[in-house]
Amino acid sequence: MAIAVVLISGFFLFRTAFNGKPEVTYRQYRPEIGTIRQLVSTTATIKPQNRLEIKSPVNGRIDRILVNEGDFVRKGEVLALISSTERAALLDAATLKGRNEIDYWNRVYNQTALISPIDGQVIVSSLYPGQTVTTSDAVLVLSDRLIVKADVDETDIGSVRPGQKADISLDAYPDIKVEGVVDHIYYESTLVSNVNIYHVDIVPSKVPDVFRSGMSANVDIIVSEKEHVITLPLSAVKTRNGHSFVLKRGADPDSVKWVPVKTGLKDDNNVEIVSGLSSSDVVLVRNSTYALPKSNAANSPFMPQGGRTSQQGKGR
Secondary structure (H helix, E strand, O other): OHHHHHHHHHHHHHHHHOOOOEEEEEEEEOOEEEEEEEEEEEEEEEEEOOEEEEEOOOOEEEEEEOOOOOOEEOOOOEEEEEEEHHHHHHHHHHOOOOHHHHHHHHHHOOOEEEEOOOOEEEEEOOOOOOOEEOOOOEEEEEEOOEEEEEEEEOOOHHHOOOOOEEEEEEOOOOOOEEEEEEEEEOOOOEEEOOEEEEEEEEEEOOOOOOOOOOOEEEEEEEEEEEEEEEEEEHHHOEEEOOEEEEEEEOOOOOOEEEEEEEEEEEOOOEEEEEEOOOOOOOEEEEEEEEOOOHHHHHHOOOOOHHHHHHHHHHHO
16 A cells, blocks of 8 residues: 555656646648559469379389479470389399390380470479389379468458569568559458458569569559659648648748648558649648656656755755
């Protein structure tokens, strides 16, 4: 109880000591001509648009893999050569009989070729010659192209449209910025942490060499954009009864007045001024700071002890 009384007493002393009148000052802004964007910002993942696993049509053994991970291949190109289980057994037996026997079986029993069905890039090549495979094993994985799969909250998905531009940056390479275009918005949502998320495919204008499937990215989808417009900081515009106003300096430097303005696009920091201001006007933003009353400040128990001693000396 005693502690509570001390705390309450301290609060009122503090309040009394700092119960001053506001000193009004102003920050000054000039409207700027610039570009303003309305964005939907979200996270994303680099993924293949179409991921194609190349599997052997026969059980057997890998003889040769003719491409490397990261290579671009053409449709119809031979990617690997496989010996079926029977062919591999015959060749192994032929090694005991000499070179002529091996050459014979190589002529009469052909290898199975794995052929690329698309133009694309090899994104997985984890097997090596000599390994045995079954028809369920993926010898290689191809991607037609890498895209950015963004996760957009259902509260923002209504603003996203195919064809909108987007800015892409990778967590691993934040200095690399890539432009892209919204290509497809999925029709079915995914529930993530009790929030409905819609996947959005964004196709980059170019795919840097550092792009890898599975990388995390950040995406800014440009919902609206205007160039060469008058902008002000959000703090400079006040809204009353659905109307927007700014505090404008008059011809006399000491005169100010509230003037109505019409606003347009907004971003996190600025707002577009459609009408009511020109770039030559001066807009003021009011600051309020509180000054300590001299009498209260002098007697405040929070003031340094030396200050109170000097005043007592003058009284004597």
